[in-house]
Amino acid sequence: MIRCIDLFAGVGGFRCAMQAAAEEASLAAACVFSSEIDRDCQQVYQANFGELPQGDITQIPAAAVPEHDLLLAGFPCQPFSIIGQRKGFQDARGTLFFDIARILAEKKPAAFVLENVKLLVGHNQGKTLATIVEILHELGYSVSWRVLNALHFGLPQKRERIFIVGFRQSCCFTWPAENMPMRPLREILERDVPAEYFASARIQEKRRAKRSPTTEEPTIWHENKSGNISAYPYSCALRAGASYNYLLVNGERRLTPREMFRLQGFPESFIIAASYSQARKQAGNSLPVPVAKAVIRNVLEACGWAAQQPV
Secondary structure (H helix, E strand, C coil), X not given: CEEEEEECCCCCHHHHHHHHHHHHCCCCEEEEEXXXXXXXXXHHHHHHHCCCCECCHHHCCHHHCCCCCEEEECCCCCCCCCCCCCCHHHHHCXXXXXXXXXXXXXXXXXXXXXXXXXXXXXXXXXXXHHHHHHHHHHCCCEEEEEEEEHHHECCCEECEEEEEEEECCCCCCCCXXXXXXXXXXXXXXXXXXXXXXXXXXHHHHHHHHHCCCCCCCCCEEEECCCCCXXXXXXXXXXXXXXXXXXXXXXXXXXXXXXXHHHHCCCCCCCCCCXXXXXXXXXXXXXXXXXXXXXXXXHHHHHCCCCCCCCC
């Protein structure tokens, strides 16, 4: 039985990925601890996994966290301003990464998988990431990181995220191949979408004035900060804080909650127990499940837990 913990759990994207990876590897796995501060996310997590995550991880002593083999954490990207002075473990204090570090220091799991935004790579001229890696080394882990794009793992969403993996024992870890064919956008989109999801006639006309469809296949139109419109057979990255009309299917309507969670690779069985505004926030803050699954699958193999070959 592989025991994992799920920190900054959101609605459970990492847990979905862990479950899928363990099933593919013919492994028994159990999540023995989860933590999430957002109450709306907690409710969705409970609806899907039958347990209510504990709250603010900064208030939970590391000694109270159960023993585990694998730590999973999609830790928030802020605040990082304190990190980057090359002061090792002390440099992390005041950031949420510190809570990962103190649990690793106390429990010493065999491996971890962390996820964050691509911008972490260049933050503070790379000093932030360098300090994070330095701290993880100080805690006794060999560390590797890579930016992976959901487009290369079958999802019609251009979403680049950094994944950081670490191991306490020497092992042969390889990053998953980035060659899965993209699922067609038409398979993601719902039919007979209610009128409430359609943008106003004024907004639709504004979009059409700047961009005309160039393909018979459905596209998602994105307006950038400069007002330029792009139309692709995939989505730009979902964003928790974006305007309601940030992404429009064929320049006409907003994505439904189910479509947003499909773009993140959540299973069809996933229960969306939230309002539309909360679902947008939750999907935008989540991670691409197939990418996390592929990384975890190879971590399981590297640790000698999996019976099959890495992907």
